[in-house]
Amino acid sequence: MITRDQAIELDQNDPLNKFVGQFVRTDPNLCYLDGNSLGRLPKKTIENLNNFLLNEWGAELVNGWVNWIDEAQQVGDLLGAAALGSKLGQVLVADTTSVNFYRACKAAIQARPNRKTVIIDEANFPTDRYVLQGIADELKLNLVTIQNDIKTMDGKYSESNELITPQVLETYLNEDVALVTFSVIQYRSGALNDIRQLTELVHRFGSLVVWDASHAVGVVDLQFDKNNVDLAIGCTYKYGNSGPGSPAWIYVNKKLQNEINMPIQGWFAQKDQFIMGSQFERANGMRGFQIASPSILGLRCVKTSFELIQEATLKLISQKAAIGTNMMIEIFDERLKPLGFKLATPRDSQMRGGHISIHHKDAEKIARGLRVDKNVIPDYRVPDCIRLAISPLTNTYVEIWDGMDRIAEYVKSGDFHKIGEPKTSVT
Numbered sequence: 001m002i003t004r005d006q007a008i009e010l011d012q013n014d015p016l017n018k019f020v021g022q023f024v025r026t027d028p029n030l031c032y033l034d035g036n037s038l039g040r041l042p043k044k045t046i047e048n049l050n051n052f053l054l055n056e057w058g059a060e061l062v063n064g065w066v067n068w069i070d071e072a073q074q075v076g077d078l079l080g081a082a083a084l085g086s087k088l089g090q091v092l093v094a095d096t097t098s099v100n101f102y103r104a105c106k107a108a109i110q111a112r113p114n115r116k117t118v119i120i121d122e123a124n125f126p127t128d129r130y131v132l133q134g135i136a137d138e139l140k141l142n143l144v145t146i147q148n149d150i151k152t153m154d155g156k157y158s159e160s161n162e163l164i165t166p167q168v169l170e171t172y173l174n175e176d177v178a179l180v181t182f183s184v185i186q187y188r189s190g191a192l193n194d195i196r197q198l199t200e201l202v203h204r205f206g207s208l209v210v211w212d213a214s215h216a217v218g219v220v221d222l223q224f225d226k227n228n229v230d231l232a233i234g235c236t237y238k239y240g241n242s243g244p245g246s247p248a249w250i251y252v253n254k255k256l257q258n259e260i261n262m263p264i265q266g267w268f269a270q271k272d273q274f275i276m277g278s279q280f281e282r283a284n285g286m287r288g289f290q291i292a293s294p295s296i297l298g299l300r301c302v303k304t305s306f307e308l309i310q311e312a313t314l315k316l317i318s319q320k321a322a323i324g325t326n327m328m329i330e331i332f333d334e335r336l337k338p339l340g341f342k343l344a345t346p347r348d349s350q351m352r353g354g355h356i357s358i359h360h361k362d363a364e365k366i367a368r369g370l371r372v373d374k375n376v377i378p379d380y381r382v383p384d385c386i387r388l389a390i391s392p393l394t395n396t397y398v399e400i401w402d403g404m405d406r407i408a409e410y411v412k413s414g415d416f417h418k419i420g421e422p423k424t425s426v427t
């Protein structure tokens, strides 16, 4: 098993180590293993936001809009180039992941008007399942849900890691399918679906795919253009480090931009926006998919963080994620497996992103106790999952090593049994 000294050596040779100090760290003893949920605050964001408040909003007032008006597309281009493998003119940064998911799905379904089936999987993130249920009800569609959820509380442990395989998907596809939607990384198990293979398969049946890349953006080297992705959406607050509730993004491949329409026709999508005409006429390019005034404050957070990601490169970021998650799995095998944990994440580093997921019957208590008693922040997901992440720009290897060490010692001690009842429903 990898030793602590070896983790220190990994840090010494880490080309991304110089980024760690560029993020706010108020407690040097904290092991923060939850960058897959909310990333750390870049110091530069504080400076850039202060400048924006004082020198732009404060000083320029409404005149500032001359400079801000196209910022959702400009930051979209940056994010697309830095993290999505997207050429210019295909990404917008605006609104929330859920809203972008709704409009991407609705647009795809309406581009296949004679088809009545939509497909999702049970292991997908709740908002995606709920939004699609709503669309299916509204448009009277046949909603098919692939059953790939890991159910461990009832004693049944699925070895599938929630992965969607082409073999399984093919059995659901036919000429009635308008839309298929999956997450790039399964939010709970951490398994990485094969975008290229699955997209290609769905295209053979003439359907479109919407990918939710929330758990992949900023940690997996996504190649949307190369993989012929149709539409994709995702957040910026996880490995994107852009802050709680920061604006989300939407990718619309150029080949589809004239074929699809967004369900909400806001004034930012209007061809000559400030002519204020009586009829909607869609602007060309990504601007035609923007609904409304973007949060410029939020965009500045996204811009600052994705400039860091661009500088670091997804090649090095994804390499560090693979080394860090390998290290976690080694420590898991040696010290956590004997304590009753099970691994939900694929062992092949090409089949995961930045987090691993481990099951334990007392996961909720352990995850809560670690925060209180051990200064480790993991995250917990029902029914029995603890997710542990390496966020390559913000974590050192030794922080991950220490976190895993504290988890093993804590569970061995049994002290988590003494932790009381939860004081909040937020996990």
Ligand SMILES: Cc1ncc(COP(=O)(O)O)c(C=O)c1O
Pocket (backbone or CB within 6 Å): 096, 097, 098, 099, 125, 127, 128, 183, 187, 212, 214, 215, 235, 248
């Ligand atoms: C995979 C995935 N999709 C969608 C969402 C929902 O995001 P939002 O609340 O930003 O709409 C999340 C939130 O964590 C997520 O993990």
